[in-house]
Amino acid sequence: MHRVKSLPQYLLDRYQEWKEHTFPESQEWFRQLAEKGQRPRAMVIACCDSRVAITSIFGQRTGELFVHRNIANLVPPYTPDGQHHGTGAAVQYAVETLKVQHILVMGHSHCGGVRGCIDMCSGKNDALLEKDSLVGRWLDVLRPGFDRVKDIEDASIREVALEKEGIQISLENLLGYPFVKRAVDDGRLTLHGIWADISDMGLETFDGAVRRFSHN
Amino acid sequence: MHRVKSLPQYLLDRYQEWKEHTFPESQEWFRQLAEKGQRPRAMVIACCDSRVAITSIFGQRTGELFVHRNIANLVPPYTPDGQHHGTGAAVQYAVETLKVQHILVMGHSHCGGVRGCIDMCSGKNDALLEKDSLVGRWLDVLRPGFDRVKDIEDASIREVALEKEGIQISLENLLGYPFVKRAVDDGRLTLHGIWADISDMGLETFDGAVRRFSHN
Amino acid sequence: MHRVKSLPQYLLDRYQEWKEHTFPESQEWFRQLAEKGQRPRAMVIACCDSRVAITSIFGQRTGELFVHRNIANLVPPYTPDGQHHGTGAAVQYAVETLKVQHILVMGHSHCGGVRGCIDMCSGKNDALLEKDSLVGRWLDVLRPGFDRVKDIEDASIREVALEKEGIQISLENLLGYPFVKRAVDDGRLTLHGIWADISDMGLETFDGAVRRFSHN
Amino acid sequence: MHRVKSLPQYLLDRYQEWKEHTFPESQEWFRQLAEKGQRPRAMVIACCDSRVAITSIFGQRTGELFVHRNIANLVPPYTPDGQHHGTGAAVQYAVETLKVQHILVMGHSHCGGVRGCIDMCSGKNDALLEKDSLVGRWLDVLRPGFDRVKDIEDASIREVALEKEGIQISLENLLGYPFVKRAVDDGRLTLHGIWADISDMGLETFDGAVRRFSHN
Numbered sequence: 007m008h009r010v011k012s013l014p015q016y017l018l019d020r021y022q023e024w025k026e027h028t029f030p031e032s033q034e035w036f037r038q039l040a041e042k043g044q045r046p047r048a049m050v051i052a053c054c055d056s057r058v059a060i061t062s063i064f065g066q067r068t069g070e071l072f073v074h075r076n077i078a079n080l081v082p083p084y085t086p087d088g089q090h091h092g093t094g095a096a097v098q099y100a101v102e103t104l105k106v107q108h109i110l111v112m113g114h115s116h117c118g119g120v121r122g123c124i125d126m127c128s129g130k131n132d133a134l135l136e137k138d139s140l141v142g143r144w145l146d147v148l149r150p151g152f153d154r155v156k157d158i159e160d161a162s163i164r165e166v167a168l169e170k171e172g173i174q175i176s177l178e179n180l181l182g183y184p185f186v187k188r189a190v191d192d193g194r195l196t197l198h199g200i201w202a203d204i205s206d207m208g209l210e211t212f213d214g215a216v217r218r219f220s221h222n
Numbered sequence: 223m224h225r226v227k228s229l230p231q232y233l234l235d236r237y238q239e240w241k242e243h244t245f246p247e248s249q250e251w252f253r254q255l256a257e258k259g260q261r262p263r264a265m266v267i268a269c270c271d272s273r274v275a276i277t278s279i280f281g282q283r284t285g286e287l288f289v290h291r292n293i294a295n296l297v298p299p300y301t302p303d304g305q306h307h308g309t310g311a312a313v314q315y316a317v318e319t320l321k322v323q324h325i326l327v328m329g330h331s332h333c334g335g336v337r338g339c340i341d342m343c344s345g346k347n348d349a350l351l352e353k354d355s356l357v358g359r360w361l362d363v364l365r366p367g368f369d370r371v372k373d374i375e376d377a378s379i380r381e382v383a384l385e386k387e388g389i390q391i392s393l394e395n396l397l398g399y400p401f402v403k404r405a406v407d408d409g410r411l412t413l414h415g416i417w418a419d420i421s422d423m424g425l426e427t428f429d430g431a432v433r434r435f436s437h438n
Numbered sequence: 439m440h441r442v443k444s445l446p447q448y449l450l451d452r453y454q455e456w457k458e459h460t461f462p463e464s465q466e467w468f469r470q471l472a473e474k475g476q477r478p479r480a481m482v483i484a485c486c487d488s489r490v491a492i493t494s495i496f497g498q499r500t501g502e503l504f505v506h507r508n509i510a511n512l513v514p515p516y517t518p519d520g521q522h523h524g525t526g527a528a529v530q531y532a533v534e535t536l537k538v539q540h541i542l543v544m545g546h547s548h549c550g551g552v553r554g555c556i557d558m559c560s561g562k563n564d565a566l567l568e569k570d571s572l573v574g575r576w577l578d579v580l581r582p583g584f585d586r587v588k589d590i591e592d593a594s595i596r597e598v599a600l601e602k603e604g605i606q607i608s609l610e611n612l613l614g615y616p617f618v619k620r621a622v623d624d625g626r627l628t629l630h631g632i633w634a635d636i637s638d639m640g641l642e643t644f645d646g647a648v649r650r651f652s653h654n
Numbered sequence: 655m656h657r658v659k660s661l662p663q664y665l666l667d668r669y670q671e672w673k674e675h676t677f678p679e680s681q682e683w684f685r686q687l688a689e690k691g692q693r694p695r696a697m698v699i700a701c702c703d704s705r706v707a708i709t710s711i712f713g714q715r716t717g718e719l720f721v722h723r724n725i726a727n728l729v730p731p732y733t734p735d736g737q738h739h740g741t742g743a744a745v746q747y748a749v750e751t752l753k754v755q756h757i758l759v760m761g762h763s764h765c766g767g768v769r770g771c772i773d774m775c776s777g778k779n780d781a782l783l784e785k786d787s788l789v790g791r792w793l794d795v796l797r798p799g800f801d802r803v804k805d806i807e808d809a810s811i812r813e814v815a816l817e818k819e820g821i822q823i824s825l826e827n828l829l830g831y832p833f834v835k836r837a838v839d840d841g842r843l844t845l846h847g848i849w850a851d852i853s854d855m856g857l858e859t860f861d862g863a864v865r866r867f868s869h870n
């Protein structure tokens with residue numbers, strides 16, 4: 007641990023700039039949020055991708071969105087096996103403790119995780135098949151979707167199709183978590199699927215009744 | 223799935239506002255990022271808490287930070303058991319595919335997850351002890367830290383102490399991932415621990431040599 | 439002129455921070471605006487006051503608002519006497535060259551200029567009466583309004599009343615500029631009066647038909 | 655005045671969006687600024703041009719910059735003739751009442767006002783020569799600069815040269831205001847000239863000792 011030291015200078019510089027010049031306008035807001043606790047209305051499950059600008063898109067003010075970000079915005083199936091499950095823990099905390107009213111699963115175009123899944127399932131990246139590939143095993147969550155898109159010939163259309171399958175798989179898996187199912191059945195929680203084209207930031211939302219995405 | 227429909231109207235309104243009035247200034251930047259792919263310099267592992275304003279703090283422009291967010295910003299121990307491990311997958315993708323130069327573990331004050339761990343370990347929340355409590359089993363990652371702070375009498379000092387122990391545990395666990403260890407040993411990657419007081423946004427950084435946090 | 443040197447360091451630091459970290463997202467937008475020329479849809483006439491955050495309020499993107507700012511957001515009467523008239527020049531350029539569709543006169547609470555006019559007209563600040571007081575002579579534009587509010591006993595109500603009188607005087611003066619009158623008559627231009635309470639940023643708009651301000 | 659009504663709907667929509675979603679974070683800051691009064695450290699004299707993003711460039715928080723904006727960011731010569739002089743009034747208020755420490759005259763590339771002055775002085779726009787052209791009479795302030803650049807053959811180089819001459823003329827005129835001269839002599843006030851290329855937002859600052867602009 008002797009090698010862990012301070013912050014990269016460029017990030018420290020920016021923090022100090024922000025702290026001195028931007029933060030003062032909001033300091034009372036932050037102080038009150040710390041004192042009263044958070045009351046986010048919605049949870050967003052999004053990708054770690056540096057190009058997915060969630061807080062900008064929704065004009066979010068600090069304290070409004072509870073955000074879980076993982077590779078390819080996946081929700082694995084419910085597995086109460088006593089092991090560590092970060093995504094499930096985040097969802098449970100959002101639903102049971104914070105009592106959020108909405109969960110949004112937000113996918114996006116040009117997703118490296120989705121592309122990795124296609125490569126893995128079509129034999130172009132054997133390293134991802136290894137048992138100890140953490141990325142590969144995580145992307146297994148997306149495998150059922152691959153079967154449904156594998157016959158699409160155009161590579162970029164196939165990729166978008168799997169990005170959207172992933173959102174549906176995650177929504178279905180979410181409904182498999184008993185506390186999510188109960189909250190949805192009781193009308194306390196709504197689930198939403200959205201897909202963003204990160205090249206023009208167009209947004210499509212998922213309509214579960216017809217199982218289709220459409221533009222907004 | 224028939225109940226999954228569109229977006230909550232208030233979020234849709236804000237998206238459309240942003241898309242029409244703010245996005246145009248950056249559209250070419252987004253288009254190029256989509257085309258050329260992301261090249262983030264750093265990964266941040268932070269909490270899902272709606273009050274943790276990472277992208278603001280670091281004056282981040284779209285495309286700079288690869289962000290994983292989970293409850294209490296934890297990194298579980300390396301477990302190559304073939305199961306789904308979202309945090310490990312995100313770290314592996316950041317280090318091996320994106321080749322980020324820095325990983326920041328960012329903790330914060332008033333953390334509901336850390337408070338939950340204290341309640342669980344001190345017998346005040348038995349529900350978290352159940353095998354099927356996803357939150358409880360996730361917070362098990364933080365248990366070794368509880369033993370080191372349990373004798374602190376003042377509740378809020380104990381809480382901050384455990385928030386900081388959590389950062390150290392995560393940094394140590396990170397070094398247990400073979401691909402992280404190799405990158406750090408080769409000088410390709412540096413690890414950093416920071417703790418933010420969300421009531422005044424003061425930042426403390428961790429100095430591994432003396433195992434202590436100090437103000438910036 | 440030998441004393442004129444560079445920039446105050448704190449402003450240079452912030453410029454460089456902005457240039458390096460924020461500007462890149464918008465650089466293509468700026469480049470195109472420079473190349474194609476500005477096409478602002480509206481002109482705003484506002485106060486120089488550092489607390490009047492026009493561009494924030496209207497979610498303005500660069501290139502949308504043509505902004506003239508002077509003490510107390512005043513438009514003097516039309517005076518084609520061959521002398522320098524900065525406000526009239528700005529209005530003429532906006533209407534004849536840029537062909538803006540709207541002119542907003544935006545007043546605000548706690549206006550030091552308006553307070554100065556009250557002090558001057560009620561004998562509490564004789565310096566402002568001197569012929570060579572540039573501030574005093576500028577505030578003469580507001581004098582006709584003082585007569586209409588001078589009998590209001592409550593000082594802060596009188597102040598707000600004069601702030602709103604000032605907006606109406608400026609709107610009336612605007613209609614005295616022949617190129618403004620013509621554009622309004624032809625339906626090419628609309629005039630608007632707004633008053634902002636800078637303590638809570640509430641906005642009131644002026645309805646010319648009933649000569650009254652009302653909340654939005 | 656019966657035609658003056660409310661706000662253009664698109665601006666009202668944006669105001670309401672800002673008021674509801676962005677303003678709450680800063681409301682306490684605004685409230686205190688209203689209560690305590692403004693204390694801006696610097697005054698900026700800039701152009702009305704919609705592409706000159708002053709508050710962005712200097713990472714300004716509300717309350718920091720006192721801003722006067724007119725066509726071509728000009729300061730006319732000191733004229734204590736008892737008439738309305740908006741620019742002089744703004745400067746006097748900044749120096750004597752607010753006691754700002756710095757005045758920045760900020761010019762920019764692609765300035766329509768400067769181009770208009772060139773057209774007027776070189777016989778290409780006779781309308782600007784009319785006595786009642788408010789734009790033309792305002793641009794007379796810049797005329798002495800035209801004589802110094804008129805022999806430059808390349809049109810765009812001549813334009814930039816006049817933009818920079820204008821900044822110097824304004825700085826010299828500023829020193830002709832007795833209250834400015836005194837404050838500078840006493841070391842209470844510094845003057846600064848900057849020129850921004852709005853196509854790439856590069857900034858040049860004026861060094862009075864060598865009478866030259868150089869990059870930052």
